Amino acid sequence: MAQLDNHSGSTVGGGRRERKAEQTRRRILEAAQKQMALGGPESITIQVVTEGADIGQGTFYNYFKSRxxxxxxxxxxxxxxxxxxxxxxxxxxxxxxxxxxxxxxxxxxxxxxxxxxxxxxxxxxxxxxxxxxxxxxxxxxxxxxxxxxxxxxxxxxxxxxxxxxxxxxxxxxxxxxxxxxxxxxxxxxxxxxxxxxxxxxxxxxxxxxxxxxxxxxxxxxxx
Missing domain, CATH: 1.10.357.10 (Tetracycline Repressor, domain 2)
Structure with missing residues (x-):
């Protein structure tokens, strides 16, 4: 069970998970933007993006259904x-x-x-x-x-x-x-x-x- 934050009434565990998820999504977007700047949108592949974001392909599909x-x-x-x-x-x-x-x-x-x-x-x-x-x-x-x-x-x-x-x-x-x-x-x-x-x-x-x-x-x- 997540620990309750007495100051805000929110769950610390839930907040941390949300922040981590948003950070991962941001890394994916930034990796895609960098690749697009180098080679245009046609150069974007799931493999290139996951390597740039330092995540596995399974993690990628938790955030986006497709390229x-x-x-x-x-x-x-x-x-x-x-x-x-x-x-x-x-x-x-x-x-x-x-x-x-x-x-x-x-x-x-x-x-x-x-x-x-x-x-x-x-x-x-x-x-x-x-x-x-x-x-x-x-x-x-x-x-x-x-x-x-x-x-x-x-x-x-x-x-x-x-x-x-x-x-x-x-x-x-x-x-x-x-x-x-x-x-x-x-x-x-x-x-x-x-x-x-x-x-x-x-x-x-x-x-x-x-x-x-x-x-x-x-x-x-x-x-």
Whole structure:
């Protein structure tokens, strides 16, 4: 029988088991992410991941039913954590146009700084629920903030959000599929700012402001 923690009323044994299970799951995800960064999603195998996480294959199947389920979990993990970092960066900012622009530029810059992940997002596209679940609501939220504050002039938030995400993937693909060397992040943000009603001159100025550093998440903030 697990020992009762007199302070919290929870079982110490149960809490330790849950923490150990979460640590093991995190090791599996991290091993998969590292392998994906080296060789892309096609290089991920259960054997490679279990060796990287230092676990047996039987343990792997306690957490994931298949390789495909693991890949889906990696997508959700990476994109959601990126979304949380964007939330942390823009927290306290008051200008909706600046929030929208900085977020768009960082999203686009992921393809420039890490082409493997850029291609991964392009190939998955809007068919991957994890991408839409993490990024779609955030884009809609930022656009709605702009409408409510009077900064944006647009009628359909859902359509604008879909256009934001669709153009993100399209520009990523165009950048990665050519020999272009110029980072398209600012030009992309400038175009989207104009889409939501910001004047051309102001959109250009906002999209070329110094980009804040994307903060790292603490272990407790990561999913």
């Amino acid at each position: 495909d389920e693991l890949v889906d979990a990696v997508i959700v993990d990476v994109v959601e954590n990126l979304g949380r970092r964007l939330d942390a960066m823009t927290r306290g900012m008051s200008d909706a146009a600046e929030i929208y622009s900085f977020s768009l530029r960082h999203l686009m810059h992921t393809a420039v700084s890490d082409p493997v992940w850029g291609w991964f997002m392009v190939r998955l596209g809007i068919a991957q629920d994890g991408l839409l679940d993490a990024l779609g609501p955030r884009a809609s939220r930022d656009i709605q903030i702009g409408i409510d504050s009077g900064r944006f002039d647009i009628d359909d938030v859902k359509l604008a959000s879909a256009m934001t995400f669709g153009s993100l993937l399209a520009v990523m693909h165009e950048y990665l599929d050519t020999d272009r060397k110029e980072d398209p992040s600012s030009a992309y943000a400038e175009s989207l700012l104009r889409m939501v009603g910001i004047s051309p001159a102001e959109a250009k100025e906002i999209a070329h402001r110094p980009l804040p550093i994307l903060p790292e998440l603490s272990p407790s903030e990561m999913i």
